[in-house]
Amino acid sequence: MDQGRAARRTEVVAIGNQKGGVGKTTNTVHIAAALAERGRKCLIIDLDMNHGATRHFGIPSDAFLGAFEILTHEEKPLDVILSSEDRDDDLTLPENLDLIPSRRKLEKIDQALAAKNKFLVMQDVLLEPLEQLRGLYDYIFLDTAPNATTPTIAAYKAADWFILSAIPDPFAIAGLSDALTDIQDAQRSGNPNLRLLGVVLSGVDKRTTLANSLSDYVEKIFTPDGSSRSAKFDTVISRSTAIPQTQKLGKTLFQSHSTHKVTDQYRQLAREVEERLRAFRGEPMSKPIGEVLPTLPTQVKEALVANG
Ligand SMILES: Nc1ncnc2c1ncn2[C@@H]1O[C@H](COP(=O)(O)OP(=O)(O)OP(=O)(O)O)[C@@H](O)[C@H]1O
Ligand SMILES: [Mg+2]
Structure with a gap:
């Protein structure tokens, strides 16, 4: 890696939602890949013991040291x-997109940390590694696990920005309130500078009325009182078989489906991410977005009741 360049202003972005299977990893990989295509230097740190981001790049489990060791x-x-500069046949990382991989061993992190120092503040373990990386990248993305493991909590504690991943599924929408509480808890307990950059809605099939109604609902609940701007990104990511296909290949859409509609949506989303960062940087922190309204749309309530 070229370390001789001028220092960059590094934005550390956690992508999360402690609900599983809501597109966190897919969004992390493709927002980073889209920014990398725009010439930004990006790093993904895979903080999930299930190493979804690592697998997304076709990297065999246990092949490399990574998150556990840092x-x-x-x-x-x-x-x-x-990095793409590594000369290794197993690696096909895109240009400008580096990775600190994860592996199953991450599930043993608490015991490993306690064995080193019983007084260590576990939620702070990512701060020093990030200090060493700031200035070298334009963006560092933290892909988090769907539960409150130490690496996930450490990501909430260390990030500058938070991107919330959501899908138009009634249970996932009902759980958004918990996701917001997690962000607010992180702000109250040690990371007052953490800001919600936006909410990405992905896996959307616009042909269904449920998806459209949930999309409108997410737009509305993430618009703070008195504001005309929703935290939901305007760009919505469609549901597409191209995503599981590219994941199976161990590649990004930018490598396997470079002209696909969903690839273009991620390009558009990356532009929105950069526009928001430019707008938010100079702005004082907005009012916190309130609790997600308990008034779920009728269709969500019906779906929840129907599923017990
Ligand atoms: N836009 C999409 N279209 C179709 N399938 C998608 C889309 N986005 C994600 N998926 C699929 O949904 C599943 C969950 O996605 P992903 O792994 O990104 O979620 P996650 O929130 O990271 O999950 P986990 O909490 O388990 O880490 C994967 O099988 C992925 O292929
Ligand atoms: Mg994941």
Whole structure:
């Protein structure tokens, strides 16, 4: 990796929602890939023991050191970064997109940290590794797990920005309230600078009325009182078989389906991400977005009741 360049202003972005299967990893990989295509230098840190982002790049499980070693400070982040510049047949990372991979061993992180130092504040373990990386990238994306494991909590504690992943599924929408509470808890308990950059709605099939009504609902509940701007990104990611296909290949859509509609949606989303960052940086922190309204749309309530 070229370390001799001028320092960059690094934005650390956590992508989360402690609900499983809501597109966190797919969004992390493709927002980063779209920004990398725009020439931005990006790093993804895979903080999930199920290593979805690592698998997305076709990297075999347990092949490389990564998140576990940087969180336990056994390795310096710069020594475990995988990049397109690496000459390894197993690696096909896109240009400008680096990865700190994860593996199953991450499930043992708490025991490993406690064995090192019983007084260690576990939620702070990502702060020092990130300090070593700031200035080298335009963006560092933190892909988090669907539960409150130490690496996930450490991501909420260390990030500058938060992108919330949501899908138009009644249960996922009903759970958005918990996702917002998690962000607010992180703001109250140690990371007052954490800001919600936006909500990405993905896996949307616009042909269904439920998806359209849930999309409108998400738009509405994420519009703070008195504001005309919703935290939901205007760009919505469609549901497409291209996504599981590219994941099976261990590639990004930018490598396997570069002219696909969904690839273009991620390009558009990346532009929105950069526009928001430019707008938000100079702005004082807006009023926190209120609790998600308990008044779920009728269709969501009906779907929840029908499913017990
Ligand atoms: N736009 C889309 N169209 C079709 N399938 C999608 C889309 N986005 C994600 N998926 C599929 O949905 C599943 C869950 O996506 P993903 O792994 O990104 O979610 P996640 O929130 O990271 O899950 P986990 O909480 O388990 O880490 C995957 O099988 C993925 O292929
Ligand atoms: Mg994931």
